[in-house]
Amino acid sequence: MAGAGAAASDELKVLGVWPSPFVIPVRIALNMKGLSYEYVEEDLYNKSLLLVGSNPVHKKVPVLLHGGRAINESQIILQYIDELWAGTPALLPSDPYERATARFWAAYIDDKVRSAWVVMVFRYKNKDEWAEGVARAGEALDTLEGAFRDCSKGKPFFGGDGIGFVDLVLGGYLGWFGAFGKIIGRRLIDPAKTPLLAAWEDRFRAADVAKGVVPDDVDKVLAYQQVLLAR
């Protein structure tokens, strides 16, 4: 992780691309904590010197710049935000076992949902592979339906009464889920199969902190996918 020496100020800046499932959780987390930040849209095919210099190892978004120092990797940034601005609302629970459980499901999403998403975005032109990606996403969502039941304990979010770590990590994908839903002709989080998660999706999208961050224009997301596929 690169940093430009000691923090010169408490200025917050996010380097991102608007539909990224990894950038969206960071922006919502900053909103939840009531922190104002500058958002800088990156062009993945013409990365800024600031991005390359801030994340020289991976050269990927999101990067959080805080007082000139760079923090990289979506889930690591979320934990940084939660530890530095430790007040309410908390992203992770305080109990170590519950924290481990939240980290487990976040890692699960980063493994199973991410890999299905990669297929659905980048292998769109191969119908068999694409269908396989949709099926794998469905399997992961089935598992997450059970996780939601266990974690939420009847409350609205994985994090209980409010949005938490697991909500943010899964919520980052909802713009793409909406776009994939238009392709397959039904919601990817299928109310008939995973009713708890489908209701969760509605609540997450409706949250003030997610407004303007979770993409709701499916045609715009699909157009972005075509840009990615054209490269």
Added chain:
Amino acid sequence: MAGAGAAASDELKVLGVWPSPFVIPVRIALNMKGLSYEYVEEDLYNKSLLLVGSNPVHKKVPVLLHGGRAINESQIILQYIDELWAGTPALLPSDPYERATARFWAAYIDDKVRSAWVVMVFRYKNKDEWAEGVARAGEALDTLEGAFRDCSKGKPFFGGDGIGFVDLVLGGYLGWFGAFGKIIGRRLIDPAKTPLLAAWEDRFRAADVAKGVVPDDVDKVLAYQQVLLAR
């Protein structure tokens, strides 16, 4: 993450296989915290009901059982241990930015070193792929040489004066690095290329908490590899 209800006691049990790069860090962390635990050796080809029931999602080691509740995933277990037994020695630093930096390098190892290790273990019979795995490990170790310089600030470990999170995650691989070294006829962490890391390896292996946990019998590790390859 499954659990058998409320904690019945504070009993600690680790389900593992002895050469696993993911199990070894957990055992050393428990040693560092001065916690006694029961170690249960698993047969990956005939997994115990306890393992399958404790990690129904992945069915993988390590599992830490604490008072009957299961915690899964190596780095998540390390953080659980560090949060629950928060006293000295700490695995993660207290400063949020330094914590993010340690998590960043641990994630880097889990990505780049792990993927090279998978090739070196499981693609051993394909000479080209194997050589490619060695080369990729070398590239990752070059990057980690710089990370060590930045993190250790002239002290013995990534964690400073003592073994920390990054040390544990990388140290889990040293038994295999020793075995691969016998195959390639030089140390995988090459003192000529990465002198700081090579000296770190010597210090890590010599630490009391690592004794009997980091495998030092390279022939035994190589024999275990043959068992894996025969399946």
